[in-house]
Amino acid sequence: MPHPLPEGPDERYAAYLAEGRICIQQCGDCQRHVFYPRLFCPHCHGSSLTWREVSGKGTVYATTVIRQRPDKGGPYNLCLVDMEEGVRFPGRVEGPAPEDVKIGMAVAARIKQEDGNPLVVFDPS
Amino acid sequence: MSFRGKVAAVGVGLAGIGEAPGLSHLDLTAMAAKQALDEAGLSFSDVDGLFAANLQNIFAPLNVGEYLGIRPKLSEGTQIGGSSPVAHLIWAALALDAGLIDTALICYGSTQRSVAGKLLSPSTSEPLIYEMPYGPRYPISSYALSTSRHMYEYGTTREQLADVAVAARQWAALNPDAFMRGPLTRDEVIDARMICDPFTVRDCCLVTDGAGAVVLTRSDRARDCNREPVYLLGAAMAHWHRQISQLPDLTQTCASETGPRAFEMAGLKPAEIDVLELYDAFSINPIMFLEDLGFCAKGEGGPFVENGGIAPGGRLPVNTNGGGLSCVHPGMYGIFTVIEAIQQLRGDCGDRQVADAKTAISHGNGGHFSSQVTAIWGVQETL
Structure with missing residues (x-):
């Protein structure tokens, strides 16, 4: 064996x-x-x-807005979130306009279905 | 282990800078290699060490060697992104010093502009499964994330970033080989089309064709070549991550490690460097590398570059060819940091020549601030 x-x-x-x-x-x-x-x-x-x-609690560590034309879906947020446990997740904060996502913002993780797969995204908390 | 002064660059070549329609990346690579060997007074048959990595051949040394009709005793194709040709210097120096080879050819070519979309794309050929579901736009979004953190922690401003692009353009205006030479103002950079906050299109490197080649040999042999040798005084490489989400501190790259190691080998301090060629994929890069390499304290890179700090006539000559932002950026820019450093130390640079340049630094960056390679060069009297 x-x-x-x-x-x-x-x-x-x-x-x-x-x-x-x-x-x-x-x-x-x-x-x-x-x-x-x-x-x-x-x-x-x-x-x-x-x-x-994980607890799901985190803080935005770095953030950007990826610009694209409205007909392609418009601009969206891309960020890195430091989780309470000390690991860093790539992710996206949903809710606020992408440019209103700020470093230091407290966020909470949520699982959503996207393109048929579960994906971790974040909401302001 | 030190190879300080053991090897020297004896020839450089450039080809297809900007646009080269109708030619392949191997054609351009060959043109650059021929020019570099001609400068040295050497021929393809003298090359017994071949160093090549590119974005259009997975087995680049094989393709390049076959095209050039070279049967190397030793080849090396480290692919760690745009810094790779700078990393090849280290392996070439070791192989030359060990006597495994006598003549090293380091070459790179790309037709990224002419064949847009047909490159081996690092971002599609290799899914990074934990980042990619969020739609990153590689590599710009990774550098943008780093910049957001640099601005947050150190107050680096949008204007300071723009001044990096303006300085590059001012140097490019002095370089007849540069692809974009027209005037560029701070406001024009800031008001250009936003790509990925805070970067506008003018904060981003060009997409061009182009090739470069460098020939190195042992210093004792170098003195018999046509051109005055430029000596490799020190070099060091490092990498800490592949994906930006794995870099612990987005305001510090492993250039903070390669700089001190390269300076130690060279026996020099940052204040003793006359010319800097720092891989500027994006406007944040020179700011980050000036800090990480020790030319200013962490967080002071923004004020350092502001208001012409690194432009012609400024406090320190940085990216004197116009850099990746305004001279040339065919996918991987590293070889051009090497070529410009060598040309500056030979006094070949015409209107952009830095007076009495005796030492220069070539700093390569690869991936998403991932790999860093620092090489320090000097003229004969620095040995």
Whole structure:
């Protein structure tokens, strides 16, 4: 019997999202949180990563507006959100006009269906 | 390990700068390579080390070697984005110093302007699955995110960013090879079409064709070549991330690591550098690199470049060819930071020549502020 393969971390993340849960990994060795999902901790290189659900609370770390013509869907926000657990998510704040999304803004994560897949987006909180 | 002064550039070539309809990227690469070898008084048959990476061939050394009729003993095709040709300097220096090769040809070519849409696009050939669902516009949106943070933390202004583009244009006006040479004002930069906040189209590098080549050899052999050698005094590379969402502090790149390492090898300090060629994919880049490389403190890059700080006649000559913003940017700009540095130290630069330039820096950037490579050059008396 060859060595069993571990569960794919990308698939596990997607499966949690499909269940309506936003989960990230935590390293059992250095206790730091990890995102995106991996098999080894990028901080201490330990291999005891376990999954936990995030609080969903975060703060906008950086933000921009991608400009496009109205007939192509108009401008939209692209941002990076620092989550309470210490990981950073790429994302989009929905609700405010894209240029009104500001660094330091408190946001909350939400799962929405987009293009047939669950996706984490953010709302002002 | 130091290769300070062990190798020297003995020839450079440029081809198809701007638009080169009807020619392939390999045609342009060959033209640049021929020019570089001719300058050195060497021929294709002398090349035994080939260094090539581009956006149109996955196995670039194979395509370039085959086209040129070169059968290298050693080739190297590190592809870490636009900084790659600067990184190739390191491997070329090591291979030359070790005696594995005698003549290194580093070359790059692209027809990004003429074949728009037919490039190997890093953003579509390699899905970055956690960022891409949000519709980033690579690479500009990653640099825009970084800029938002730099403005937030340090008060860097829209006007300071514009002044980087204006300075580049003023240098380009002095360079007959530059693609965009017309006058450009701060207001014109700010009022141009917004692409990705805070960047307008004038904060973004050009999309051009173009090729460049550099020939290096060991310093003892370099003295027999046609042109005066320009010596590689130090070089260092680093990368910390691929995707901008994985860079811990968006206001600091790993140029903060490559700068000190390259300066240590060169035995020089930032204040001793006469000419700077800093990869300017976007107007934020020179601001970031002036800080990270130690030419000013973190957060002071904006005031440093403001009101002509890096323009002709300013406090420090930066991107003297007009840079990626106004001279040439065919997908990957790194080789042009090398060529301009060498030309400045040979005194070849005509109206844009920096007087008495004895030391220069070529700084390459790749990906989304991802890879950074710093090379420091000097003339004979700096050895």
